[in-house]
Structure formats: C-alpha cells, structure tokens
C-alpha cells in the first residue's frame with residue numbers, strides 16, 4: 001500500500017486510466033476520475049454512458065481490465081467492495097438495496113461504525129433527526145417503506161458508517177417532487193458537514209446547485225469537466241451532451 005500524498009489536494013478517490021468491459025463491450029475508455037477531500041461532484045451523462053459502471057469500478061463491484069483505483073492513498077485496484085467501503089467510501093447504488101426483512105432501526109444500527117479517522121459524527125440519533133420520516137417508522141420493515149423512505153433509509157445507513165465519501169447513484173430517481181426535495185436538502189447537509197460526495201441524477205439543475213465540479217461522460221469517456229456556473233453559461237454543452 002502507498003501512503004498519503006502530502007502534496008495538495010488530498011484525493012480520497014483516484015481512479016486512473018480505467019478500462020472496463022462487459023464481455024466484449026468496451027464501456028469505460030481510459031477514464032480517469034478523482035474526488036478530493038470536501039469536494040461535491042456531479043457525475044452526468046445520458047442513459048448508458050457509463051456512470052454506474054464507473055461507480056461500480058471504483059467500488060470493486062466490477063473489475064476494470066486495466067487502470068488503477070486508489071482510495072485515500074491506498075492502492076485498491078482489484079480489491080473487494082468490502083475493503084473499499086472500509087476505507088470510508090459509502091455507496092448508495094441505483095435502485096437502492098435495503099434489507100427488506102429488517103426494520104428501520106435494524107437497518108440503521110447494523111451499519112453503525114466509526115469513520116476512518118475515528119469520527120462518530122453521524123450517530124443513530126443524528127440520522128433520525130435528519131430524517132424525521134424514518135423516526136416515525138422505526139419498527140417498519142424495509143419493504144413496507146415507500147420508495148422515498150427507502151432512499152432515505154439507504155442514505156441514512158450510509159451516513160451511519162461515517163464515510164469520507166458518499167456516492168449516490170440516481171439520487172432521486174422515481175421519487176415524488178416533495179421527497180426529491182428532501183433528498184437534495186440532505187445532500188446539501190452532507191456537503192456542509194465536509195463529507196465529499198459524488199452525485200448522479202437526471203436533474204442536472206438540482207445537481208449543479210450543490211456541486212463544486214461536474215463531470216460529463218459520453219460513451220465511457222469524460223467529455224467535459226467544470227464548475228456549475230460553466231454549465232449554466234454554456235447551454236450548448238447541455239444540449240450536446242445531456243440532450244436537455
């Protein structure tokens with residue numbers, strides 16, 4: 001394992017020259033992507049452009065054929081999702097994935113642990129204060145929750161691990177506007193507490209309101225990265241790459 005780089009900025013995720021395939025399909029093409037401490041990143045692109053595959057490649061859920069993945073200064077190329085998560089990366093996949101047969105309390109409590117720097121900022125009580133809806137449904141089984149409540153539970157569970165980086169794939173997909181607004185509020189709160197995040201969502205306007213940097217993928221390659229203001233100022237980019 002390599003040690004922390006002392007030159008700035010501190011990279012919590014540093015994926016370099018990633019090539020990922022599904023069978024013969026070359027999905028990520030020499031893609032490099034990094035997350036610095038405290039940074040909130042919007043990962044954008046139309047359907048099928050490789051956003052989820054990139055996140056899975058970082059998490060060790062799919063194995064890139066080449067390239068390297070460093071997490072908090074450690075070379076984690078080819079390592080398991082469990083080992084990567086242990087270095088402070090919390091991943092909320094698209095379509096969620098709670099334990100449906102466990103209650104809200106159990107889902108949250110089984111996730112609890114201190115962060116990699118020993119931080120215990122996110123306690124059970126704080127998560128419930130942050131998600132008042134969950135507080136009202138503590139004994140409900142995961143599968144009894146609405147889609148929005150399930151998403152809150154997955155995010156709550158991710159926060160219980162006191163992560164350095166929160167990765168949200170399709171943050172508000174399929175959620176009613178009111179619930180989506182609640183998720184955006186949480187994203188802002190997470191940001192305010194200094195946790196880095198990577199956010200994927202169809203709604204680029206909401207994403208760009210809370211991000212420092214945005215990365216757009218087309219067919220597994222980065223075609224643009226820049227600040228949110230630049231996206232707002234260059235509608236032709238959005239038209240060309242996002243079709244909006």
Ligand SMILES: Nc1ncnc2c1ncn2[C@@H]1O[C@H](COP(=O)(O)OP(=O)(O)OP(=O)(O)O)[C@@H](O)[C@H]1O
Nearest residue numbers: 022025027045046047048049050051052053054094
């Ligand atoms: N398990 C798989 N096996 C084969 N091909 C896959 C698999 N998962 C994704 N793909 C293909 O890889 C490409 C990238 O998919 P990916 O899910 O990463 O895109 P995405 O940007 O997350 O899209 P979306 O916005 O629809 O979630 C697509 O062409 C998709 O069809």
Ligand SMILES: [Mg+2]
Nearest residue numbers: 051052053094
């Ligand atoms: Mg996806």
